[in-house]
Amino acid sequence: MPTMDSIHAKAISLDWRNAPLLKQYRSRLPNSTKAPQNEKWGWRRRQLTLRVHFDAFRLEPWRYLEAVVWRLRGLRLRARNRFAELIGKSPSAYALWIEKIEPKTRATSFASAREERSH
Numbered sequence: 487m488p489t490m491d492s493i494h495a496k497a498i499s500l501d502w503r504n505a506p507l508l509k510q511y512r513s514r515l516p517n518s519t520k521a522p523q524n525e526k527w528g529w530r531r532r533q534l535t536l537r538v539h540f541d542a543f544r545l546e547p548w549r550y551l552e553a554v555v556w557r558l559r560g561l562r563l564r565a566r567n568r569f570a571e572l573i574g575k576s577p578s579a580y581a582l583w584i585e586k587i588e589p590k591t592r593a594t595s596f597a598s599a600r601e602e603r604s605h
Contacts, residue, residue, distance in 0.1 A: 534582040541576035542569070 543550040553568035573579055 531582070531585045534578055534585055537578045538573050538576040538582050541578065542572035545575055546572055 549568065550572055553565045553572065556568065557565035
């Protein structure tokens with residue numbers, strides 16, 4: 487019959503933070519798939535994020551503040567869904583989405599093009 491110490495030890499070893507395999511999987515990811523670290527991209531993205539949040543607050547201030555309170559209380563999923571609903575109404579939401587997706591897409595497409603040329 488297993489003791490409480492052995493059960494506790496197994497529970498700790500199954501915790502994802504103690505998993506040694508995570509480092510192995512991270513090292514297998516190619517460096518070229520990371521988004522380029524360009525200050526221009528970062529500044530534009532921050533500017534769009536602020537604009538989108540300002541639009542969300544301007545359109546429905548009480549619902550935005552409710553989402554902020556939920557986030558502070560730890561109701562992350564509820565707050566995230568409310569923010570998504572409010573932010574989606576902003577005219578700049580699509581531009582922000584493109585700004586987040588495009589650097590990764592460019593990096594992966596350039597990496598695949600380099601691989602094709604090398605073969």
